[in-house]
Amino acid sequence: MNRRDFTRITALSIPGIALLFQGCKNSSGTFEEALSLPRTLYKFIDPKEIHEIGKAYLALSPQEADKIKLTGLLLNGRNDKATQMNPSPDQAIEMIEANIHEDFRQDRTSIIKGWILATTEARQCAFYTIIHN
Amino acid sequence: MHIDARTLEDGSLVEGDICIVGAGASGISMAMDWIGGPYKVILLEGGGFEYDDKNQDLFAGKNIGQNYYPLRSSRLHYFGGTTGHWGGYCSTFDEIDFQKRDWVEHSGWPIKRSDLDPFYMRAHKIVELGSYNYSLPYWQYEQPYMKTLLPNEDVVWNKMWQFSPPTRFGVKYRDAIVNAPNVHLYTHAHVVDMKTDDQVTGINEIITKNFEGRSLRVRAKKYVLACNGIQNPRLLLASNKQAPKGLGNDHDNVGRYFMDHLEIKSAEMYLFKPDRLILYALTGKPRAELSITAAMQEQHRILNGTASLTPLKVARKMHPNIENWSKEDPRESLKREHGSYIEASKNLRLEKISGDLYDAYELFTRMEQAPNPDSRITLDTEKDALGVPRAILNWKLGSLEKKSIRKLYELIGIEMGKAGVGRIKLMDYLQDANDANWPDFTGGGWHHMGTTRMNEDPRTGVVDANCRVHGLNNLYIAGDSVFATSAAPNPTLTIIALTLRLSDHLKEVVAKPV
Numbered sequence: 001m002n003r004r005d006f007t008r009i010t011a012l013s014i015p016g017i018a019l020l021f022q023g024c025k026n027s028s029g030t031f032e033e034a035l036s037l038p039r040t041l042y043k044f045i046d047p048k049e050i051h052e053i054g055k056a057y058l059a060l061s062p063q064e065a066d067k068i069k070l071t072g073l074l075l076n077g078r079n080d081k082a083t084q085m086n087p088s089p090d091q092a093i094e095m096i097e098a099n100i101h102e103d104f105r106q107d108r109t110s111i112i113k114g115w116i117l118a119t120t121e122a123r124q125c126a127f128y129t130i131i132h133n
Numbered sequence: 134m135h136i137d138a139r140t141l142e143d144g145s146l147v148e149g150d151i152c153i154v155g156a157g158a159s160g161i162s163m164a165m166d167w168i169g170g171p172y173k174v175i176l177l178e179g180g181g182f183e184y185d186d187k188n189q190d191l192f193a194g195k196n197i198g199q200n201y202y203p204l205r206s207s208r209l210h211y212f213g214g215t216t217g218h219w220g221g222y223c224s225t226f227d228e229i230d231f232q233k234r235d236w237v238e239h240s241g242w243p244i245k246r247s248d249l250d251p252f253y254m255r256a257h258k259i260v261e262l263g264s265y266n267y268s269l270p271y272w273q274y275e276q277p278y279m280k281t282l283l284p285n286e287d288v289v290w291n292k293m294w295q296f297s298p299p300t301r302f303g304v305k306y307r308d309a310i311v312n313a314p315n316v317h318l319y320t321h322a323h324v325v326d327m328k329t330d331d332q333v334t335g336i337n338e339i340i341t342k343n344f345e346g347r348s349l350r351v352r353a354k355k356y357v358l359a360c361n362g363i364q365n366p367r368l369l370l371a372s373n374k375q376a377p378k379g380l381g382n383d384h385d386n387v388g389r390y391f392m393d394h395l396e397i398k399s400a401e402m403y404l405f406k407p408d409r410l411i412l413y414a415l416t417g418k419p420r421a422e423l424s425i426t427a428a429m430q431e432q433h434r435i436l437n438g439t440a441s442l443t444p445l446k447v448a449r450k451m452h453p454n455i456e457n458w459s460k461e462d463p464r465e466s467l468k469r470e471h472g473s474y475i476e477a478s479k480n481l482r483l484e485k486i487s488g489d490l491y492d493a494y495e496l497f498t499r500m501e502q503a504p505n506p507d508s509r510i511t512l513d514t515e516k517d518a519l520g521v522p523r524a525i526l527n528w529k530l531g532s533l534e535k536k537s538i539r540k541l542y543e544l545i546g547i548e549m550g551k552a553g554v555g556r557i558k559l560m561d562y563l564q565d566a567n568d569a570n571w572p573d574f575t576g577g578g579w580h581h582m583g584t585t586r587m588n589e590d591p592r593t594g595v596v597d598a599n600c601r602v603h604g605l606n607n608l609y610i611a612g613d614s615v616f617a618t619s620a621a622p623n624p625t626l627t628i629i630a631l632t633l634r635l636s637d638h639l640k641e642v643v644a645k646p647v
Binding site: 040041043044100101103104105107109111113114115116117118 | 400403405492493542543546547549550551553556557558559560561563564
């Protein structure tokens with residue numbers, strides 16, 4: 001993410017992001033759950049391992065150890081206006097899945113605790129770690 | 134015809150046109166190729182037609198490097214050689230395997246893959262394989278249920294394998310050899326020395342012995358050592374009466390560059406949607422293993438290797454090969470190896486239509502080893518029962534092998550992510566890119582390669598492109614000891630192809646008037 005995008009999210013969208021967390025819930029659960037549950041992984045990775053991956057990712061990227069910042073990164077991987085769209089949990093899931101696919105396509109991957117993951121997936125684990133700490 | 138050397142008078146002399154030492158896959162393939170011709174072929178086999186502990190003991194030796202299988206049990210010492218218990222895995226080497234790769238020190242052969250193609254085709258018949266065709270679409274046309282894991286092959290491709298029944302050479306070709314009027318098979322004729330002329334320019338005669346104390350002298354126009362990757366260098370080094378460093382060893386290359394395939398479990402693969410993945414299943418029919426394209430190998434500067442797939446619930450119950458194959462008696466080791474697989478897979482159902490669906494697989498690596506001069510066979514001061522110094526193996530692995538395994542799975546993992554089919558998890562020993570250690574379960578493929586390597590320059594190789602030992606005008610070597618690099622596939626098919634190529638060359642050479 002470049003400085004311009006980062007400033008936009010942190011400066012302009014923080015109120016928007018905060019609103020996203022307020023009681024927004026639908027068939028896929030809360031907005032927080034949508035962000036923190038790596039749907040690609042939870043079939044074969046238990047919560048404890050997701051937590052461990054998240055911890056390891058945050059140790060590598062301590063500058064991202066912030067819920068608001070991670071939200072922006074998770075949603076804006078593909079579209080920097082995503083957070084301003086005030087997405088529903090379902091929309092957030094869809095956006096994250098698209099970002100994961102794009103990460104693999106663009107080789108934005110890393111090996112964390114042995115798992116070969118899209119950066120977006122690793123950030124989801126980090127988000128999970130933060131909200132469960 | 135067959136002659137038991139134990140029945141001959143001590144010191145007997147036999148003469149022929151060519152003398153082949155060793156009746157395994159290579160020696161028998163060559164002898165079969167000469168049946169019915171005008172030449173007298175002498176085929177020497179140390180053992181008899183059946184397994185015998187006393188003969189087998191001549192293969193015993195020491196391991197002083199990376200943990201390895203007992204030398205005594207990693208080859209079979211009787212007519213048919215190690216085809217007596219081989220698994221039948223066959224595939225061809227790739228073009229890149231023969232090329233000089235600037236990221237793989239000592240790589241490059243003096244021949245190309247295309248030079249071997251006609252001989253691969255002939256080798257196919259010897260090991261009773263189907264069509265000489267390793268293209269995926271060909272086999273998918275034959276067996277449409279073979280679906281690929283990944284949608285394209287730009288990075289990861291499907292390398293096809295075929296399976297020999299497996300052909301037991303000692304059974305399949307015994308009658309043909311024994312009944313051939315021009316092939317003289319001598320059993321219980323262990324080669325203990327090779328004598329040269331005074332100038333050490335050629336072999337004058339070969340001396341064999343047996344436990345009955347009877348020696349046999351063999352003279353021929355051309356000699357072919359067709360033992361194996363440990364016994365070929367051992368014989369060259371031990372024949373040191375006229376050449377103190379051993380035959381063909383003016384430049385200290387004999388015994389060096391010992392390579393085996395790294396065969397090791399490496400990762401787990403989790404699928405979003407369970408699948409039988411029959412294309413990759415071990416059913417005896419042609420199957421694929423995942424491999425990295427030549428372009429990607431070059432880009433990432435890695436070795437060639439493949440990944441095979443086994444349902445995780447089966448693989449987790451299997452013991453590592455290095456643990457199973459720990460007995461000095463090959464029959465015991467084989468029993469443990471088979472027992473482990475049978476026990477683990479007793480509920481495995483791989484039928485193409487009704488087989489079980491699995492959502493998790495173990496990925497098992499078969500990786501080439503980079504040629505390393507310090508990985509080597511030397512002679513011990515201890516001698517075997519016939520007075521030949523025993524072999525010492527110092528198997529050494531380098532960092533490129535580990536880097537290559539890690540990258541293999543990283544690339545597979547990324548391609549699986551792109552295709553949206555699942556995820557990969559590396560095993561612990563691969564997780565730290567800076568960790569150069571190998572885990573306890575690291576094993577080889579029982580493939581002893583490279584110890585009399587092929588190179589046109591005598592300073593960096595033992596044999597030339599025609600498999601003739603540099604500096605000796607009538608000594609040739611057949612078998613995987615001539616491999617300059619090891620590629621990923623099991624070596625038997627390539628051993629036979631190279632042997633048939635040598636056989637054609639020798640027919641031309643022997644036909645020429647001296």
